[in-house]
Amino acid sequence: MSEVLISEVGPxxxxxxxxRTMATADKCRWIDALHAAGVxxxxxxxxxxxxxxxxxxxVVEVVRHxxxxxxxxxxxxxxxxxxxxxxxxxxxHKITIPVSASAAHSLANVRKTREQMVxxxxxxxxxxxxxxxxxxxxxxxxxxxxxxxxxxxxxxDVVWLAAQVVAAxxxxxxxxxxxxxxxxxxxxxxxxxxxxxxxxxxxAAHMHNTRGLGLANCLAAYDVGVRTFDSSLGGLGGCPYAPxxxxxxxxxxxxxxxxxxxxxxxxxxGQLIAARAPLLAxxxxxxxxxxxxxxxxxxxxxQGALLV
Amino acid sequence: MSEVLISEVGPxxxxxxxxRTMATADKCRWIDALHAAGVxxxxxxxxxxxxxxxxxxxVVEVVRHxxxxxxxxxxxxxxxxxxxxxxxxxxxHKITIPVSASAAHSLANVRKTREQMVxxxxxxxxxxxxxxxxxxxxxxxxxxxxxxxxxxxxxxDVVWLAAQVVAAxxxxxxxxxxxxxxxxxxxxxxxxxxxxxxxxxxxAAHMHNTRGLGLANCLAAYDVGVRTFDSSLGGLGGCPYAPxxxxxxxxxxxxxxxxxxxxxxxxxxGQLIAARAPLLAxxxxxxxxxxxxxxxxxxxxxQGALLV
Numbered sequence: 264m265s266e267v268l269i270s271e272v273g274p275x276x277x278x279x280x281x282x283r284t285m286a287t288a289d290k291c292r293w294i295d296a297l298h299a300a301g302v303x304x305x306x307x308x309x310x311x312x313x314x315x316x317x318x319x320x321x322v323v324e325v326v327r328h329x330x331x332x333x334x335x336x337x338x339x340x341x342x343x344x345x346x347x348x349x350x351x352x353x354x355x356h357k358i359t360i361p362v363s364a365s366a367a368h369s370l371a372n373v374r375k376t377r378e379q380m381v382x383x384x385x386x387x388x389x390x391x392x393x394x395x396x397x398x399x400x401x402x403x404x405x406x407x408x409x410x411x412x413x414x415x416x417x418x419x420d421v422v423w424l425a426a427q428v429v430a431a432x433x434x435x436x437x438x439x440x441x442x443x444x445x446x447x448x449x450x451x452x453x454x455x456x457x458x459x460x461x462x463x464x465x466x467a468a469h470m471h472n473t474r475g476l477g478l479a480n481c482l483a484a485y486d487v488g489v490r491t492f493d494s495s496l497g498g499l500g501g502c503p504y505a506p507x508x509x510x511x512x513x514x515x516x517x518x519x520x521x522x523x524x525x526x527x528x529x530x531x532x533g534q535l536i537a538a539r540a541p542l543l544a545x546x547x548x549x550x551x552x553x554x555x556x557x558x559x560x561x562x563x564x565x566q567g568a569l570l571v
Numbered sequence: 572m573s574e575v576l577i578s579e580v581g582p583x584x585x586x587x588x589x590x591r592t593m594a595t596a597d598k599c600r601w602i603d604a605l606h607a608a609g610v611x612x613x614x615x616x617x618x619x620x621x622x623x624x625x626x627x628x629x630v631v632e633v634v635r636h637x638x639x640x641x642x643x644x645x646x647x648x649x650x651x652x653x654x655x656x657x658x659x660x661x662x663x664h665k666i667t668i669p670v671s672a673s674a675a676h677s678l679a680n681v682r683k684t685r686e687q688m689v690x691x692x693x694x695x696x697x698x699x700x701x702x703x704x705x706x707x708x709x710x711x712x713x714x715x716x717x718x719x720x721x722x723x724x725x726x727x728d729v730v731w732l733a734a735q736v737v738a739a740x741x742x743x744x745x746x747x748x749x750x751x752x753x754x755x756x757x758x759x760x761x762x763x764x765x766x767x768x769x770x771x772x773x774x775a776a777h778m779h780n781t782r783g784l785g786l787a788n789c790l791a792a793y794d795v796g797v798r799t800f801d802s803s804l805g806g807l808g809g810c811p812y813a814p815x816x817x818x819x820x821x822x823x824x825x826x827x828x829x830x831x832x833x834x835x836x837x838x839x840x841g842q843l844i845a846a847r848a849p850l851l852a853x854x855x856x857x858x859x860x861x862x863x864x865x866x867x868x869x870x871x872x873x874q875g876a877l878l879v
Contacts, residue, residue: 414871444869446831447790474869475824475862476831478787482755486794516783523754523784554783561752561782563722 265529267521268304268491270467271297271514273542274325275306275340277499278318281546287321289545291328296541297496300534302514304336304491305329306359310346326353338401342373347387351395359401360384361439362428364421365410368441372405377420381427388432401466402428402436407453409444422456429461437466437491440480443473443510447483454487467491470512472498477512478520485526492517497539497551513553522566532566573837575829576612576799578775579605579822581850582633583614583648585807586626589854595629597853599636604849605804608842610822612644612799613637614667618654634661646709650681655695659703667709668692669747670736672729673718676749680713685728689735696740709774710736710744715761717752730764737769745774745799748788751781751818755791762795775799778820780806785820786828793834800825805847805859821861830874840874 274294278285285293290307297305307329308322322339329337338357341347350358362380363369369377384402391398407421425436438453450468458465468484468491470477481492495511518530536556543549582602586593593601598615605613615637616630630647637645646665649655658666670688671677677685692710699706715729733744746761758776766773776792776799778785789800803819826838844864851857 409869409871411870414869442869443866444872446828448832448834473862473866474827475786475821476828478784479790479828482787482790513783519782520754520784520787524756526756554781558751558781561717561722561750562719563717564752 273495280500296538365406367413385431402433407438435466439469443471450483469493588808604846673714675721693739710741715746743774747777751779758791777801
């Protein structure tokens with residue numbers, strides 16, 4: 264049994280940051296390989312207009328394929344009620360709605376105030392009640408640790424927003440370091456405050472590696488009870504070592520950290536690293552990152568056993 | 572007042588891994604820039620035979636220059652009694668003696684058993700008593716978290732060796748992840764065990780970033796009371812993102828992590844990043860690493876103040 268849940272976001276967060284479009288069959292082979300490695304939650308795409316994100320035009324087909332994989336939670340991002348309706352129709356198990364804690368970022372990104380986004384969550388939850396009561400709703404608080412537009416984001420705003428989205432009907436609310444500004448002390452403080460407010464509805468840590476602190480921030484979140492972590496295979500979707508990039512935490516390094524600590528992820532590291540092959544087959548020449556795949560596993564390393 | 576001590580090892584650990592030799596004047600300018608940024612402990616070189624490490628042939632001159640910088644602890648590596656005698660004569664403030672916890676690594680690296688290395692520490696401490704009683708002696712336990720030759724290193728061996736070197740006269744004993752195999756759970760466990768054995772003589776954490784866990788391991792060490800951290804400007808001395816490399820923790824990223832947490836390092840991040848210029852002037856084209864210098868400081872970031 265795994266003790267933490269690795270939620271792979273590459274097919275959504277990664278691919279939407281890549282200029283090229285991956286063919287549907289390649290996406291499916293990549294998702295198959297992630298599933299074969301033991302990954303049990305994958306954000307497979309985004310329900311947004313195809314003219315805005317052509318990379319996601321085939322999301323219904325990808326969802327249909329992912330639903331055939333046993334034990335997999337098939338997740339998709341939806342930005343609004345229209346996207347939610349399409350996602351429910353496609354049969355996803357879980358949707359994630361990004362809600363920004365930064366007032367400036369919310370307006371710039373989705374042209375809605377934070378209050379309007381809370382209202383959107385409420386409408387989506389009502390629609391879920393009608394059409395697909397079994398679907399889980401996550402509202403991820405983006406820019407929770409700082410914003411490139413407004414700078415620091417008050418912690419009170421984050422705690423308030425997490426309480427609002429849960430009251431509006433979200434099953435859980437996680438915290439996203441959209442801009443790579445989080446530090447471990449802040450991660451511990453903020454997750455503790457959010458948990459004090461919404462308890463077990465506290466969701467995933469979505470950390471970025473923009474300034475090298477991705478794994479340290481995941482460790483800090485783990486220390487205060489977070490058990491779901493978003494990451495991207497090969498750090499797809501932006502060099503985690505470059506400015507302005509998405510810089511998702513690299514799944515391979517994250518799984519290595521937990522497994523080396525003796526915290527079971529349910530993911531086989533060798534097969535996970537092998538899942539880079541279908542990714543690269545679908546996007547030839549795309550840069551991928553990760554230090555564990557480059558360095559290899561340490562001598563004497565075995566999964567599921569503490570290093571003595 | 573700083574709350575953690577950043578011990579810069581680039582001029583020793585970094586340069587000894589580089590094929591080229593940096594000119595003495597360039598080394599001095601680099602050390603000046605580190606000192607100007609607020610760095611207060613620098614390992615400026617190694618007292619080893621010049622034919623083995625030509626990069627360190629000028630160590631006496633470099634020490635002489637570093638001794639002119641106010642408030643700086645001038646540190647050097649010495650592998651044996653002969654090196655210690657030369658270091659005492661040069662006037663260093665502190666020496667560090669590497670002692671391997673891996674029996675296999677000790678024989679392969681210095682052709683001595685661990686017991687013979689403990690005897691060497693004892694002789695060095697006796698000589699210090701005669702020649703330079705004010706000099707501090709650190710014995711750094713290398714391969715403390717695993718060994719590329721023997722694989723896992725028993726924690727009992729590390730604790731035993733730390734107790735032995737302190738009994739032999741070392742003022743402090745730190746732990747080095749020479750091979751980049753440490754994980755945060757192990758770092759906390761092992762530092763706690765060493766502290767239970769040798770108390771306040773527990774020294775620095777010397778972590779590597781081979782598998783991306785460098786900062787997470789520094790955070791783990793900080794959590795259990797470690798307050799001195801070794802790191803290398805620009806990760807000099809081997810790509811921290813490549814196999815077989817030295818992969819020192821990057822000083823810039825380490826300082827950013829602590830300062831963002833509100834833990835004062837005494838080091839000015841802007842001036843620290845500026846200290847890359849004299850380093851690169853002395854080694855044109857040498858690859859340097861670090862994500863904070865590439866990404867820049869976050870909007871609204873100020874040192875010495877918590878992000879609100």
